[in-house]
Amino acid sequence: xxxxxxxxxxxxxxxxxxxxxxxxxxxxxxxxxxxxxxxxxxxxxxxxxxxxxxxxxxxxxxxxxxxxxxxxxxxxxxxxxxxxxxxxxxxxxxxxxxxxxxxxxxxxxxxxxxxxxxxxxxxxxxxxxxxxxxxxxxxxxxxxxxxxxxxxxxxxxxxxxxxxxxx
Numbered sequence: 001x002x003x004x005x006x007x008x009x010x011x012x013x014x015x016x017x018x019x020x021x022x023x024x025x026x027x028x029x030x031x032x033x034x035x036x037x038x039x040x041x042x043x044x045x046x047x048x049x050x051x052x053x054x055x056x057x058x059x060x061x062x063x064x065x066x067x068x069x070x071x072x073x074x075x076x077x078x079x080x081x082x083x084x085x086x087x088x089x090x091x092x093x094x095x096x097x098x099x100x101x102x103x104x105x106x107x108x109x110x111x112x113x114x115x116x117x118x119x120x121x122x123x124x125x126x127x128x129x130x131x132x133x134x135x136x137x138x139x140x141x142x143x144x145x146x147x148x149x150x151x152x153x154x155x156x157x158x159x160x161x162x163x164x165x166x167x
Contacts, residue, residue, distance in 0.1 A: 002087070013043055014017035014055075016040060043106075047124070067111060070087055117130050132149075
C-alpha cells in the first residue's frame with residue numbers, strides 16, 4: 001500500500017488471480033527472490049476523505065492477460081532530493097538540487113507477455129494515456145532533475161536507441 005499525502009489517497013495493488021488464490025486479494029511483499037516476477041490485476045485507489053474505492057483501470061482498459069507490473073508517483077522534494085513511492089522501491093534520485101514542482105501523475109507499467117506499456121494517469125485513474133510501448137529487453141529510467149523518462153532499447157543491429165518522454 002502507498003499513501004499519497006496531498007490528496008489523502010491510499011493505493012492498494014490488487015493481486016492477480018493466481019496469487020490471490022493462495023494469499024488473499026492483497027499481499028505485502030517485503031522480500032522476494034531476485035527473479036521473482038510480481039504482477040497485479042489492478043491498482044485500487046481509496047479516496048479517504050470521500051470514503052470511495054476506485055480501480056485505476058476500468059473494465060476493458062487492459063487486455064485480458066495484461067497485468068500491472070509497477071507504479072510510481074513523486075512523494076516529495078526535500079533538500080533538493082526527490083523521493084518517490086513505488087511498489088518496486090525504485091529510487092529515481094539524482095545528485096542534483098531539484099528545483100521544480102512535483103509531477104502530479106502516476107506512472108504505471110503494464111505488461112502482456114514480452115510487451116510492456118508505460119502509462120501516465122491522474123491520481124484517481126480518470127485521465128490515462130499510454131506514453132510508450134516497448135519489449136522486455138528495453139529499460140526506462142526516471143531522470144528526476146530534467147523531469148524526463150529515458151527509454152533505452154536496441155535496434156536490430158544492436159545500436160543503442162534512447163527515446164525521451166516528457167514526465
